Amino acid sequence: GQQLNQSPQSMFIQEGEDVSMNCTSSSIFNTWLWYKQDPGEGPVLLIALYKAGELTSNGRLTAQFGITRKDSFLNISASIPSDVGIYFCAGLNAGGTSYGKLTFGQGTILTVHP
């Protein structure tokens, strides 16, 4: 099946630093999504990207849909302690028989030191 490579696997940063993580794929996706999972909870959608080259912001978060449609990145500016959690990228290829099945990356574990 399709695979997404998400990096880095984990990050330890100081409060106030900027964070960057990315996902790459060998396949083309039509939609890229970024989710965050707080400890003890299910993932929650942060940002959705639907067009190649699209750059979208949500507060301190910025994400981009790569021009090749095979990659996406997420940036978090001026990190705060509540940014702690696991961040997942997810890709959707609406074609074929997948009926909207998302493929998730392995996750990036973010730790923010006050």
Next chain:
Amino acid sequence: DVKVTQSSRYLVKRTGEKVFLECVQDMDHENMFWYRQDPGLGLRLIYFSYDVKMKEKGDIPEGYSVSREKKERFSLILESASTNQTSMYLCASSLGPGGSSPLHFGNGTRLTVT
């Protein structure tokens, strides 16, 4: 606000037991999904359902089955639990296919098979 409720936060079962994981959503969503989450592997799709009594295999269906007798309820069944099924299980629902409308996740069931 969409609520996806998983009946148990923690379960401990013995090898060979039949295990039922229950999930209920309250937003009349057509689509429901079961994922398992393992460190370093991200979220992997086990089964999904796009209508009552309809089901489709995800990427890792072996050892699992599902039941969707009512629109709001989607059950994951482990016919004979094995230790390699120890994992976090996440249920999700969406109004449309997984990328065109956001997935809403439950808080997960952590299953330990001894």
